[in-house]
Amino acid sequence: MTTQRTLRWGALMLAVAAMAGCASTENALKDANALLQEREADKLLPVTNLSPYxxxxxxxxxxxxxxxxxxxxxxxxxxxxxxxxxxxxxxxxxxxxxxxxxxxxxxxxxxxxxxxxxxxxxxxxxxxxxxxxxxxxxxxxxxxxxxxxxxxxxxxxxxxxxxxxxxxxxxxxxxxxxxxxxxxxxxxxxxxxxxxxxxxxxxxxxxxxxxxxxxxxxxxxxxxxxxxxxxxxxxxxxxxxxxxxxxxxxxxxxxxxxxxxxxxxxxxxxxxxIPNGTPDPVVVENMRAAYNGLTPELKLGLIQVTLRKYGEPVQVTQKFDDDTRRALEKVYAQRYASLGAVDVMNWDGFEPLFFGVPMAWENAQANAPSGAPSSPAAGAPAGGVKAGS
Structure with missing residues (x-):
């Protein structure tokens, strides 16, 4: 019984000492100064108010x-x-x-x-x-x-x-x-x-x-x-x-x-x-309707303008000339070879070219547009770009 009582009072004294130590004036001042320094350090320099977007x-x-x-x-x-x-x-x-x-x-x-x-x-x-x-x-x-x-x-x-x-x-x-x-x-x-x-x-x-x-x-x-x-x-x-x-x-x-x-x-x-952004169906459908409503000449002009954004030195002639053909074959072979044969006069063939224009913040592995098909259509031959009527 005496041993138990001694242990009990010993534990209580240790607890009181620990609590007293935590609540001492010296420790309180130390904690207050640390908190003040932390707050002042945060206030030294303003922070740009930016959201993730x-x-x-x-x-x-x-x-x-x-x-x-x-x-x-x-x-x-x-x-x-x-x-x-x-x-x-x-x-x-x-x-x-x-x-x-x-x-x-x-x-x-x-x-x-x-x-x-x-x-x-x-x-x-x-x-x-x-x-x-x-x-x-x-x-x-x-x-x-x-x-x-x-x-x-x-x-x-x-x-x-x-x-x-x-x-x-x-x-x-x-x-x-x-x-x-x-x-x-x-x-x-x-x-x-x-x-x-x-x-x-x-x-x-x-x-x-x-x-x-x-x-x-x-x-x-x-x-x-x-x-x-x-x-x-x-x-x-x-x-x-x-x-x-x-x-x-x-x-x-x-x-x-x-x-x-x-x-x-x-x-x-x-x-x-946006990282991991997904195509907006409103934009895709608007562009589909606009492109399908163009005349063949205007479509070729838009294709040539888009190729220039890829760095291809083509002239906007609204004609399917040799320079345009070579530029299309080069771009599609380098970036969209998995699509197989495409007809850029149709929206499905032009869509990856339009939405995949290279941007400076994207790395070489992310050149293909997120909205472009990732595999060729069934039965389509590998490679080949044409401008059909």
Whole structure:
């Protein structure tokens, strides 16, 4: 009995000493200084506010430089892009931003010189005009409209609790030990809808829209441990919580949606700017219809223009001359040999050539377009390019 009592009081003294050491003034000051230095180190240099798709917008701008060389600049403007869920109201905690127009403007402006944003600040212009300033007016080609349309809390969740305990002894020598770990993950969803409006007609452009959803993780953890003796006990509890920022998630959503919207408007393979992107059926179908509607001469001209983007020195003659034939055979043999024999006067033969124009950020192994067929049609001979009627 004496031995058990000695062990009990010895353990209690060690626990008290450990807790006292953790709570000492010296240790508290040390921890506070370390935390302060960490926070100050983070504040020394500002960090560029980029979403995962910000770089994709820059790539898209370089893609437009290649695909739209010689085309006029596209001028864009936005209406106010607001929260349509009313969850930005202070009455419900202002959980999401109420106005993301500036995020949309920033995303448009990331693309580059071929897509120019036209600000709309009439009060400022009127004030400056009263002071004698003179302005030129640039009318936009398209107007971006939209809103934050969904915010669903806790659309999915999962949790796990692991507990363990042990008890031995009896009477005044009874000893209990235990612990548990708790993990909880909850997902919420935010959605953004953007549409494109023709400024000249004030009509929405059919099928040119972006509607995307991003999931936000709320993760919490809790660890408990305890050691108890008959009549005496001590323990500790650790808690942690990780909540992804909703504003950062919305910026990611905005950048992706602007990329999709303007990619569709320009009929360019914008999905190649995104890692593991998949072809957009709207763009593919628009290009199919446009190409099939061209005359044979215009098709040959487009083929020659596209070959020049591959670095082939062909002239745009709208005729299937020897230089054009040799350039086609070279490009298809190097990049699309698995397609077998193709007729570039048909969309199925021209599609890989158009969507596979080389981009600077792609390596040699990724030259083939993600939307191109990966194997020749059944019964097609290996190799060979023709321009049939």
């Amino acid at each position: 910000s770089l994709a917008l820059g790539r898209f701008g370089r893609m437009l430089d290649i695909y739209k060389e010689g085309d006029p600049v596209l001028y864009m403007q936005t209406r106010s892009i607001l929260d349509a869920t009313n969850l930005s109201s202070p009455l419900v905690g202002a959980e999401i931003p109420g106005d993301i127009t500036e995020m949309v403007r920033t995303a448009v402006n990331r693309i580059g010189a071929r897509v120019v944003y036209v600000p709309y600040h009439p009060d400022y212009l009127v004030s400056q005009a009263q002071l004698g300033a003179k302005f030129g007016v640039t009318m936009p080609d398209f107007l971006i409209t939209g809103a934050l349309t969904e915010f669903d809390r806790a659309i999915a969740g999962a949790g796990r609790v692991n507990s363990a305990g042990i008890e031995f002894g009896g009477g005044n020598g009874k000893v209990t030990m235990g612990g548990d770990m708790k993990r909880t993950a909850i997902y919420s969803a935010l959605a953004l809808d953007l549409n494109l409006v023709s400024f000249a007609t004030q009509q929405m452009v059919p099928q040119i829209q972006a509607s995307n959803v991003v999931k936000v993780l709320n993760f919490s953890s809790e660890d408990n441990a305890s050691l108890g003796f008959y009549g005496d006990a001590f323990g500790f509890k650790l808690e942690g919580k990780y909540l992804q920022g909703r504003h950062s998630a919305i910026r990611t959503l905005v950048d992706l949606s602007v990329l999709e919207l303007i990619g569709k408007a320009t009929n360019t393979p914008y999905w190649r700017c």
